[in-house]
Amino acid sequence: MVDVLDHSPVIVNGREISAAMIAAEVQNHPATDAVEAWAAAARALVLRQLLLDEADRLDIVSDELTDAEGRTLAEEDARIEALLEQEVQCPAADEAVTRRFYDQHLDRFTSPTLVEAEHILFAASPDDALAYGLATGDARTTIRALQAAPESFAVLAQKHSACPSKEQGGNLGQIGPGQTVKEFEDVLLKLPAGALHPEPVKTRFGVHVIRAGRRVEGQQLPFDLVHEKIAQYLEEASFRRAVSQYLSILASAAKIEGVEISGADGPLVQ
Structure with a gap:
């Protein structure tokens, strides 16, 4: 000081x-x-x-x-x-010191869990209550449509999403910790493979419909x-x-x- x-x-x-x-x-x-x-x-x-x-x-x-x-x-x-x-x-x-540190902090030495993400973004500013409310309603309607016809995700993404990923049917590729906003990440990383989140997910970018694709679980990294x-x-x-x-x-x-x-x-x- x-x-x-x-x-x-x-x-x-x-x-x-x-x-x-x-x-x-x-x-x-x-x-x-x-x-x-x-x-x-x-x-x-x-x-x-x-x-x-x-x-x-x-x-x-x-x-x-x-x-x-x-x-x-x-x-x-x-x-x-x-x-x-x-x-x-x-x-x-030396190796004894580094081995002891490794054994005491195993949680630090794991590969991140990766989840293939699909989403549909209804863009709106959180500061615009009316637009944000309408976007939330549109997301709920889309979720119901996907629950009835899961195979329509790519078509609905191309039709409605405000994200450039709509050109890939809403597919963002593999997402790991720290690669997207917290609200999106918290939902995505907890979803089982193939699961559609049943509620709209709100972020500063707007309102998202999120579905998880293939998961690759984190693995313990070997000491060497x-x-x-x-x-x-x-x-x-x-x-x-x-x-x-x-x-x-x-x-x-x-x-x-x-x-x-x-x-x-x-x-x-x-």
Whole structure:
């Protein structure tokens, strides 16, 4: 947490971080209000200056380093990276560690359930009560027609649907979690294969008639398939914690004015 009092001068080890520098940094810290954004920006610059001061103390030179996209880092960024590489050590996540994590979080390592979706959309804005009501009535009428003649789904979709999928008889293909709006997904993923939902489904796009096609149930992913990703996740989390601790040590040993820092779990370690 950082408190910036009336935009007081921010000074780290005798070196001022100007208000102009903080103002320029604010754009990188979206927040609910200007005070919060200013505080986050000031804090990020304080942490950065602590790292640069420590790099100076240890005579860390700037090697040519690149980021994850292969772009060459600026000199100060390269010095910070070199400092962290030298001073922050984290153990590798071996197979025993990754296996234990896998066994404790089996629910995280499953393939998603996929359901082939068919729908007919009666477009209407939820803000237009009359149009939304008419669309709901049309959807109910269509559901009754489909209950009487299930084979007519494609024909009715081509005739009535406001979705481009009408050209495929209302078929959207396979849908998995997170691929459509929640109201639609909640209904579709619970339907048995071949089942027509008996009620209209309302979303921000309008009112839907939904039928489920073929289901492919989620399966447990084998450890061998995910262990490398688990190791990467655990090592990154360990590195973030170690950097946070390292920054806390630097902050406790530094003279900082204008900003109060408790903890160092900031943007440099996320």
